Amino acid sequence: MKREKKAEVFREFIVREGLKSTRQREIILDFFLSSKRHMSVEELYRKLRARHPSIGYATVCRTLKLFAQSGIAHEMRFGDGQTRYEHIAEGEHHDHLVCTGCGTIAEFENKTIEELQASVADSHGFLIHSHKLELYGLCARCRK
Amino acid sequence: MKREKKAEVFREFIVREGLKSTRQREIILDFFLSSKRHMSVEELYRKLRARHPSIGYATVCRTLKLFAQSGIAHEMRFGDGQTRYEHIAEGEHHDHLVCTGCGTIAEFENKTIEELQASVADSHGFLIHSHKLELYGLCARCRK
DNA sequence: ATGTATTTTGATAATCATTCTCAATTAGGA
């Protein structure tokens, strides 16, 4: 259900913006939505290449950017030089636990932290648009 | 006091690591510690260039990295492609409010948020090494 | 279905901050 919904949202975005629905965009959308949540451009490109060797890297980059614009994906940079995208439904938000050992990314959500963030922003007169919270360390497996 | 202490920490680091104290490193250290907290490599380089035109960009990059390694500075990337460094004393930590309008960076600290982060990490079996919390939005001035 | 204006694509070049290379210079201990 979720997945088809996201595809729908993207297709509506395409129409609304006067863009065109193309074979490549559909293929990338399909791969993206059926992949694990956190994919780097490079990873997705390699995966795609196996089945669709003619799709160019630039197209993958462009299309992922469109996903972000349409609201079905979120662009992330963890500081390793790679841009990652995760697919999210509107309104969803979560933060990340990044393992510096194996690169695993876990997600979490904490309502109280979000509230505290809002109040911090408030006390500084800031109008928050988005936030990023990342915890770096070793996951349970890498600690051993 | 703070400033001389940081310089001292860096000089000790240089000795401890078997590195050498050079004219360039002292100059950059001096500029860095007397600058505003959040400086991009480019900004610092330009500032430096006015008085010391012979110092190369690569040297500034390398030296700032050393500051980070020595513990007197912290490397930050806010996603605009620029690497920034802020000088910090050991143990100090704070998070950032980044204005997407004018680029101003404000700092804050919130003990409760830190505690909640620790408990989140704990419940996932993570051993936290560091964290990054950034709130993006419009500052009081840009809201108007 | 066909034409047409517009968008999209793929390949390649360009970008841009940072890092690397390397010969020349410099620091610091013997």
Added chain:
DNA sequence: TCCTAATTGAGAATGATTATCAAAATACAT
């Protein structure tokens, strides 16, 4: 002072992303 290893500056290299542009594909009106 001498010697060895580290450091420097200039320019080349890197690497992910973005821009360019001719060719191909799409949407829509005819």
